Amino acid sequence: MAATPELTSTRLLLVPLAVTDADDMVHVLNAPTLYTYTGGSAPTLDELRARYTRQTIGHSPDGTQEWHNWILRKKPDNQAIGFVQATIMNNGHQAEVAWVIGEPWQGHGYASEAAQTLINHLRTTGVTTIQAHIHPSHTASATVARNAGLLPTDTFEDGEQLWQHPLDNTPQPPTRPH
Numbered sequence: 001m002a003a004t005p006e007l008t009s010t011r012l013l014l015v016p017l018a019v020t021d022a023d024d025m026v027h028v029l030n031a032p033t034l035y036t037y038t039g040g041s042a043p044t045l046d047e048l049r050a051r052y053t054r055q056t057i058g059h060s061p062d063g064t065q066e067w068h069n070w071i072l073r074k075k076p077d078n079q080a081i082g083f084v085q086a087t088i089m090n091n092g093h094q095a096e097v098a099w100v101i102g103e104p105w106q107g108h109g110y111a112s113e114a115a116q117t118l119i120n121h122l123r124t125t126g127v128t129t130i131q132a133h134i135h136p137s138h139t140a141s142a143t144v145a146r147n148a149g150l151l152p153t154d155t156f157e158d159g160e161q162l163w164q165h166p167l168d169n170t171p172q173p174p175t176r177p178h
């Protein structure tokens with residue numbers, strides 16, 4: 001399994017997840033509105049540390065998935081504002097991506113910038129299928145997906161619509177913030 005590299009975009013550092021990030025992220029993830037479409041509730045610090053301990057292992061218990069997680073930190077102050085993640089499957093050819101931006105930083109193009117940076121990185125690793133599952137009423141997340149080059153499909157799973165990136169392996173230009 002490949003190590004999760006640090007990535008960078010115009011305004012963000014995408015820093016590989018560490019358990020100690022829970023101290024910053026518990027505040028980023030505390031708004032109840034973040035869970036409107038995904039379910040669940042804001043994690044406690046102990047729950048987030050336990051989650052990050054599992055995620056930093058970097059793979060599923062059966063070894064069929066690679067887990068890559070990045071904390072999004074604003075330049076130049078390194079303030080944590082969210083995360084992106086990629087679950088790599090099918091011998092490195094398929095990736096399921098997701099993103100979350102804390103409520104105070106939403107609406108500034110950070111999610112689109114981070115998602116595009118992640119997808120460009122995945123394209124350099126040999127991933128040929130990139131997908132995300134998005135609740136059909138979550139227009140903000142659909143906008144991020146579209147800005148990152150994903151397109152909606154007619155497939156729905158567990159109430160979420162499957163979005164996929166076209167199957168070419170050409171990195172896309174960075175998305176400009178709105």
